[in-house]
Amino acid sequence: MTDIKDSVALVTGGSRGIGKELVEQLYERGASKVYATARDPRTVTHPDAVPLALEVTDPASVAAAAEQAQDVTILVNNAGASVGGSLLTTPLADVRRDFEINFFGPLLVTRALAPVIERNGGGHILNIHSVLSWIGLTGSYSASKAALWQQSNSLRLELRPRGITVTGLHVGYVDTDLAADVDAPKTSPHDVAVQALDGIEQGAFEVLADDITRQVKAGLAGDPADLYRQFMAA
Numbered sequence: 001m002t003d004i005k006d007s008v009a010l011v012t013g014g015s016r017g018i019g020k021e022l023v024e025q026l027y028e029r030g031a032s033k034v035y036a037t038a039r040d041p042r043t044v045t046h047p048d049a050v051p052l053a054l055e056v057t058d059p060a061s062v063a064a065a066a067e068q069a070q071d072v073t074i075l076v077n078n079a080g081a082s083v084g085g086s087l088l089t090t091p092l093a094d095v096r097r098d099f100e101i102n103f104f105g106p107l108l109v110t111r112a113l114a115p116v117i118e119r120n121g122g123g124h125i126l127n128i129h130s131v132l133s134w135i136g137l138t139g140s141y142s143a144s145k146a147a148l149w150q151q152s153n154s155l156r157l158e159l160r161p162r163g164i165t166v167t168g169l170h171v172g173y174v175d176t177d178l179a180a181d182v183d184a185p186k187t188s189p190h191d192v193a194v195q196a197l198d199g200i201e202q203g204a205f206e207v208l209a210d211d212i213t214r215q216v217k218a219g220l221a222g223d224p225a226d227l228y229r230q231f232m233a234a
Helices: 017-028 059-068 092-119 140-162 189-202 211-219 224-232
Strands: 008-011 033-038 050-053 074-077 123-128 164-170 206-208
Touching: 008 017, 017 033, 017 074, 017 189, 033 059, 050 059, 059 092, 074 092, 092 123, 092 140, 092 164, 123 140, 123 189, 140 164, 164 189, 189 206, 206 211, 211 224
Parallel strands: 008 033, 008 074, 033 050, 074 123, 123 164, 164 206
Antiparallel strands: none
């Protein structure tokens, strides 16, 4: 388990949506410093956050950010994007872009900051997954998030001897600008952030942030045909 009080955290994609709320809630729980990263650090609005430029797909940018954040004990890999779509028709460059942002980006940041966290006495990594890690409704995005899920599972084993624990957050639709056009139940960013930080403090392997995520996860234990039947009939 990891105490958030007096910790130093770095949140990728910390200027909006879930990332912005995570920055807020980390300070609410007593974090001493929170680095909030963005491609343009001027978009970070929290008055106490430390804005940090970061492009997660650029090794040089990742290395520069890690050099500036040598006191980190908690890493939140929140930055992500949905670029591609159909695995059959989307340009392959867009499929690769989903993987560069959603899989290789978190891996680059984790590789850069895991030694920092270890030197600081250990800590925690939170990776933001998706319910779509478990159900392939969005082509390359689902595939990239499924890959991130397994990255988290593997890193959990590799990092444990180094005093670093790993939590995966799975969530469906969240009430942010990215889901503004979605006509479906949405969870508030505040509720997601609270559950995520509870997971860090409890040392949870996974946090399932809403009903649809819990339903889909439970469905993995059954016949895949049952999980996909409603979508195949559409």
